[in-house]
Amino acid sequence: GAGVSQSPSNKVTEKGKDVELRCDPISGHTALYWYRQSLGQGLEFLIYFQGNSAPDKSGLPSDRFSAERTGGSVSTLTIQRTQQEDSAVYLCASSLMGQGTEAFFGQGTRLTVV
């Protein structure tokens, strides 16, 4: 596609439910990032993929958070047993190589846990 695509754009879920957020990176981009942004805050790094492997998962806040990437393309971020503090905008970005190259962002998924 022309840019990074994320779905859904908005998600409202009840506390305790699991959610899956999807990211379609730019075709051919080997690096994929997930970030979280709370209202009025900066971008908090969650996880980085190079191809299908994740050399850096250091930003995942708890074991309720997991992510996978298949075929070197689509990535899914899963949050189990959601909590209210998980409410945020989840942003995905991709880049051609990863290190020292520009990352392109999607529009984000706004997650609200009620």
Add this chain to the structure above:
Amino acid sequence: GESVGLHLPTLSVQEGDNSIINCAYSNSASDYFIWYKQESGKGPQFIIDIRSNMDKRQGQRVTVLLNKTVKHLSLQIAATQPGDSAVYFCAENVSGGSNYKLTFGKGTLLTVNP
């Protein structure tokens, strides 16, 4: 400039004035830097980047200055326009290391008054 507090630093300028947004980065090993612009409800968009072998780089109406001695980055916007109103983030990366992630600053909210 950047802040570690909960509220974004803000900069308010008059249309037509020049704007300077500052960023203090954290990692002395970082050698690649990007400025992103984030409009309300959208993902961050690339503005300009600079590598550590340079101390200045110019784009269209924007200039980035890098001072590695004091780990400081600035973004200058010439003849600021209402469409420049957004949150501006700096990001840093170590292109030659194993740390692939882009680390973002907290952001600065720029408001342009007509």
